Amino acid sequence: MSLAASGARIVAPFEALDARTRLVAALSLVLVTVSMRSLSGQVAALLLALVMLRLSGLSLAQTSRRLLHVEGFMIALLVLLPLTVPGPALLSFGPFSMSQPGVARAVSIILSVNAAVLSTLSLLHTLEPVRLGRALASLGLPSRLVHLxxxxxxYQSLLRDEATRLVEAMRARGFAGRLRMHTWRTYGNLVGMLLVRSVERAERVDEAMRCRGFSGRFPMRANRPLTRADWRFGCALAAVLAALVGLDRFS
Amino acid sequence: MAHIPDGVLSGPVLVAGGVLAAGGIALALRRLDEEEIPRTAILSAAFFAVSLFAVPVGPSSVHLLLGGLMGLILGSAIFPAIFVALLLQSVMFGFGGLTSLGVNTFNIALPGALVGMLLAPAIARASASRAAVLAGIGSALAVAGTGTLVAVSLALSSNDYAASAKVMIATYLPLMCIEGLVAGFCVSFVKKVKPELLAPVPAGA
Incomplete structure (x- = not known):
């Protein structure tokens, strides 16, 4: 499915692990990362995330695009923090001054946000959505949520293609997206058209499912039992995370 | 815009967001019939697809949140719909966060669900132009609600964020206007083409 890795499929060591192991590992890694209080703990968490990235076989170039997206979102906060947090000035220009605690706060956010994103991507980026769904179901997520x-x-890739076709048709008719009412009306119609088409598609899907006697349950392949590799990886990660927490508390 | 990543919010805020979102999801799932799942999911997929598009605004562009519109069409099912979409986004794209999943779900879904609850019956009865105005106002308010909730989550996490959070609310103003307009035109279109889409979801249909 096109939701998974956008580039070529990578044969990573993590691919051998069970999806449940990868999910639990990613979640504990992120939890430990965001709980780091000291600067050394945060730096260590980022280093650990870089090691995981290395192990995952994803290249830094592939992930940097994702990171940019995250940074783009956080820029407002990162720019504002040094200017708004009170404290002794580190640097001042004109009416603005960058306070020391503000800068420290911004640095700590940059470290832990990046560490968390890298950890999530390296463990979960290449996981196929179907395996993810099955793993979530066996970890206790309600079945209706998993079906959803x-x-x-x-359907998201299908409807994204449909939306792309509609946008291309708009461009072919000379739509330019200038700043005026016509643009918003066109986008409103686009969203409306997509909704109408998708609800009609849903009716067809629903009829087809009834036709085949859908009873509210999908057959799902049973999970294979956890292997030795899963346990080894889990224990190693638990030890590293315990060490990380120790470092953070006693530094 | 409303996706707070991991590593920004404090523990208590993350837990509170998680509990609130879980409550909303549980309530919505109980009301959601197995047979409504395809409709809910395919409509969510359409919203998801639209939110990935960048809408041009002069030299810049924005991504639509669509919370108000989702609330109008999906009702309380907006909670599981947003949760699942955010989960996929964070796992596949590293966008958003795992620990902040609950907070983000709640921040986007609650205003949408409220708009749906309050306005959906009136919009179902109204004429196309009146429905468009109502939906436009509702959607702008849903964006404002989400912006406020994001700012509140930041401010509750640390005093350091309080001043930044206030400034961040202002950045939601352009999105409010655009989303109100797009949602208004969208509802006026749907009212003419397929009005039953905006009728309250029939129970156990």
Whole structure:
């Protein structure tokens, strides 16, 4: 499915691990990362995330695009923090001054946000949505939520293609997207058209499912038992995380 | 815009957001019939697809949140719909966060659900132009609600964020206007083409 890795499929060591192991590992890694209080703890968490990235076989170039997206979102906060947090000035120009605690706060956010994103991407980026759904179901997520996710995975790429076709048709008719009412009306119609088409598609899907006697349950392949590799990886990660927490508390 | 990443919010805020979102999801799932799942999911997929598009605004561009519109069409099912979409986004794209999933779900879904609850019956009865105005106002308010909730989550996490949070609210103003307009035109279109889409979801249909 096109939601997974956008580039070529990478044969990573993590691919051998069970999806449940990868999910639990990613979640504990992120939890430990965001709980770091000291600067040394945060730096260590980022280093650990870089090691995971290395192990995952994803290249820094592939992930930097994702990171940019995250940074783009956080820029407002990062720019504002040094200017708004009170404290002794580190640097001042004109009416603005960058306070020391503000800068420290911004640095700590940059460190832990990046560490968390890298950890998530390296463990989960290449996980196929179907495996993810099955793993979530066996970890106790309600079945209706899992069904919803499987449907969303299945249809989001389809509807994205449909939306792309509609936008291309708009451009072919000379739509330029200038700053005026016509633009918003066109986008409103675009969203409306997509909704109408998708609800009509849903009716067809629903009829087809009834036709085949859908009873509210999808057959799902059973999970294979956890292997030795899963346990080894889990224990190693637990030890590293315990060490990280120790470093953070006693530094 | 409303996706707070991991590593920004404090523990208590993350836990509170998680509990509130779980409550909303549980309530919505109980009301959601198995047979409504394809409709809910495919409509969510459409919203998801639209929110990935950048809408041009002069030299810049924005991504639509669509919370108000989702609330009008999906009702309380907006909670699981947003949760699942955010989960996929954070796992596949590293966008958003795992620990902040609950907070982000709640911040986007609650204003949308409220708009849906308050305005959907009136919009179902109203004429196309009146429905468009109502939906436009509702959607702008839903964006404002989400912006406020994001700012509140930041401000509750640390005093350091309080001043930044106030400035961040201002950045939601352009999105409010655009989303109100797009949602208004969208509802006027849907009212003419397929009005039953805006009728309250029939129970156990």
């Amino acid at each position: 996710m499987m449907f969303l995975v299945r």
